[in-house]
Amino acid sequence: MLDDPRTVRITGDETAAVYRRIDDADADAHPAGHQAQPVREAYVWCNLTSGNSARALWLLLLPFMVVNLAHWMRPMARGRKRTVRLYGLLVRLTGLTLTVLLVAAACEVALDLTAWQCAGTRGCAEDHSWLGFLSPAVSDDGWWSLPGRRLALAGLVPAAVTGLLWYLSHRTWSAYESQQPMSRRAEPDEETGRTGLGRPGFWYGRRLVARLRAAHTAAGFLTVAAAVGTSAARYDRRPGGSDLLDLLGRLLEVTLVAGALVVVWVVCRRGRSEHRLDRQLDEHLIRRLPVGSILLLVLTMVYAGWSRAGWQSTGRLPGDTTFGALALVQGLLVIALTVVAHALYRTHPDTRTAMRGLAGPAVAMLACALGGVMSGGVAQRVADWLDGTRDALVSPPVLLTWQASVIPPVLLVVLVLVGRLAWRTRRLRRAEMESVEFDYRGEPKDTARSRRIAGTRARASLTDRAPRIVGITSAATLFLGAMALVGAATTDKAPGEAAEGSYAFVEGAAQTAQALGSWLIGLGFILFVTWGRRAYKDAAARRTIGILWDVGTFWPRAAHPFAPPCYAERAVPDLTWRMATWTRATGGRLVISGHSQGSVLAAAAAWQLKPSVRKRVALLTYGSPLERLYGRWFPAHFGPAALTSLHREVACWRNLYRRTDPIGGPMRLPGDCGPQVDRAPLKDPLAYGRTEQHPLPAPILGHSDYQADPAFAQEREWLLARLRPEVPAPRGREAAAPPHAGQADDPQDGSGRSSG
Incomplete structure (x- = not known):
């Protein structure tokens, strides 16, 4: 980012810090020698999400992180404070049930399967000699055998x-x-876009x-x-x-x-x-x-x-009652959360909001499903390990078996959705072929090259269809989970045993679902452990998990205290303090350049500034998920009103995106709130064939390397020109317009330097 291999840390620590080029390290002490060019700085926060190998273990906290996301997905609401509080309360209670579920799963493994069933059975205790001192059949007079x-x-x-x-x-x-x-005085919500x-x-x-x-x-x-x-x-x-x-x-x-x-x-x-x-x-x-x-x-x-x-240990501990009550409470909480979210959405409907405001309940349902898979997976694997080749000497609660049996139908629904997406992507690729040929008209036609570009554009558009997949999957999970709860409550048998004596097709389907579900739930737990172990040792795999944490741990822990920590509670104050102290000490102005999640941090930090400081800041975002992901999934905080307010309060804002980018997108802000934010979509690749400027085939960049496009340097120079006090800008609206954009406001007055 600094375009120089020689960098030096000027403030911060090993976890998160601000860096400069060595040539600019003394810019604060000798400002006269750095008037001609802006002073570049880079804020690095990657160690907050993927730096330490111990962060790989956070995968085991995934259900807690997902339910915490549901808290921040509430729809935009006005004048419904009690309903908003009820929404937060329901999510917090759902998070509490996940904690009880995790501890209950540990109790099931340690108390029921190991100490009660296995240690109380001679065959199981003899196979596992380390349980001998607990077994009354092996150690008759043992003090711990009671x-x-x-x-x-x-x-x-x-x-x-x-x-x-x-x-x-x-x-x-x-x-x-x-x-x-x-510390600063609070602004009315109307001034910060609610x-x-x-x-x-x-x-x-x-x-x-x-x-x-x-x-x-x-x-x-x-x-x-x-x-x-x-x-x-x-x-x-x-x-x-x-x-x-x-x-x-x-x-x-x-x-x-x-x-x-x-x-x-x-x-x-x-x-x-x-x-x-x-x-x-x-x-x-x-x-x-x-x-x-x-x-x-x-x-x-x-x-x-x-x-x-x-007193002797016979049968199983009453785990079915515990897990059944938890499943029932979780289902009722999700249904109540759906009703509340719908009521909030009706107060301020927005067609761009994901799932019409029901994203929070859907994600909460997925968090409960993840908790069920993890608890059922560990119980099933431990039961199989303790039981060995015997016929169910040690068995988990029947409800966990029923819940495992509904996994194959849920996966079948997901496969149908994926197949439909693949079919739709194929159709979109055909439609994009004409658009690609139009964008690169005059170039020699290359069908394979056009197909690759059109396919990348079609796959990038799948991000906009994620709400439908999440909604249908959550609804199927809720319905099938309710059926599993009813089945376990009406019979004390596993699905395969309960279907015996019925139609051959029903019996075969039940036995297949039970066997396949038991295998899948165990496989899922093993994959969790394996992925975590790999990420613990491999930095590249840890960075991949870090991408998941970028979104999942951006939000504060408002619903679950055991979720992975919120890195933004360190990063946003870092950026805010740096911007505020630098502008106060130098009287300068800033261009904040943010890519992907960095653009989200930049916007959050800008909102934390005082209005007088915010007016001295310009934003350059590229590959930004601010509207495409955050605006749709978190409308209460990144909806149209919030982004429009941010546009009006900063000095200026420009946004770059590509049609091949699956994450970044336009801001879609109305033109009546100032200069246009979005530049026309950048070409990707920069050249269709071999040219004088690109003698080798230009790659399809997608979400990366926005600085390689000449438009990046153009937009950056335009923002710097608006902020530079020493270069008077023309007052004509057309002359001040950004390249390939709408018109600009009058230039800002003031003095100082620009910093990126």
Whole structure:
């Protein structure tokens, strides 16, 4: 970006920093020697998303990241504050169910499959010698062979998982999101295009993250306590049991219910506070809630480990009830979220909004599906490993088998959608052939070359059809998941067993779906682990995952505290501080050049500036997803009103895009808010055949190397000319118009240098 291999870091650290060419390193100390040319700087933030190998492990937190995205996908709404708060509340509750689901899956593996079923069966315990001290069939007089003590010991595994999630959330907050934005006075939403990105506290959500972290941590420990203690309490309620233990069990259950209600109250009580920089913390809450849940877990383990005559581990723990209740609650939350999102969309409908405002519920449904696949996958793989070649000595809950059986139908729906997209792409490529020949008219016709260009354009347009795929897939997942829940609730058998005795076709389809689904859900979990392991060791694979984090972790953790950290809470304050301090110290002006996700960061940082500073900033965006992706999927923050307001408030703005780019696109802003933002689509490739300027075949660049196009230098020089105070610009509207664009406003007055 700096067009010079000799660069030096002028501010920042190893995680994110600003770099200059060595020749410009002393520009601040000797401004007289740098008046002729602009001083170039580059802000590098890649280490926030893909620098450390440990970030590969964030793949296991993917469901949490996806549900956090659903929070920011709400439609644009005006005058519906209570409905907006209800939308955020429903997403936070959905995130809470995902935490409980993950911990419940760990309890299923450690408590039910390992300590209860395998250790309680002679054949399984003999095959796994490390379980011998837990098995009453192998070690008759072993202290740990009692069922309650086995459960208490195994409960340390999901408790450790919960503690690890708490530690990672706390550590990543300190490492990435603890940077405080600049303190400034809040502007009315009307002046910032009704987007929260311009509010002082938007990029500092410490208080909410701390509250949610305490609540989710407590929910995890309470889930472990329920898994350990409810089996013992159920045994103590049998006729002839100990009255004292029965009383303790009932008190324990009441305390668990009370703790769960407190956790739900904490999650519901407070949302984000963005209108001011909130530095306060609920110290008593964030300390007492996790500590109280840990104490309750310890007491539960002591209660479960008490000696009980005649208690043996038979069958399965009541996992079907737990997973069934979670699936039901998640389905109801998604349906309620759909109703609320539709009500918000009706207040301010926009045809460009993805899925007519239902993107948030659809993505929340996919997050729940991802959580189900991960929990079912690990349970199925561990059950197969423990069971070996035997016939279901160890088996997971029936509901997980039913949920695995609906994966093949969902994949079939996805394959149909992909096939339809492929057919449509083929048709679009044929239609684009004429457009390519028109764009490169006068060139010798080359059918293969034209087909490659037309195919690239057709494939790039598939991005605009992603909402339909997401919507149909989410609807199919919700419907088939509901059918799986009904099937598991009406019978205690797997789909293949439940279909026995019916029509041969139905029985064969059920058995095939069960076998294929079980294999697929296990394969999915293995792929997750393999991909994470590869990314841990391979920097190139880690950069590929970093592309996913670019979008997924751009947003603050507003719905789930265990999601991967938000890098923008470090990057946006970095850019804001740099722009504000530089303009204040030098009186200069800035051209912010942003490619792809960099253009999103540039826009977010510009919204955080004071209006007086914002007027001294020009934007040059290229390959930008601001409108094409963010504007459609996050309309409340990047919708037409927000982008129009940004256009009016900055000094000037130009945007470059190509028809071969699957990510970047035009801004589609109306012409009545100032000079036109979008330049006509750039040619890609630059030359159709061999020319004097391009003696070798020019590549199809797509989303990369926008600087290689001469239009980039033209637009950059035009923006610099508008900002340079030492070169008076003509006041005629036609003379000030950008190349291949509309007309420009009068030049800005002032003094100072330009910086890119």
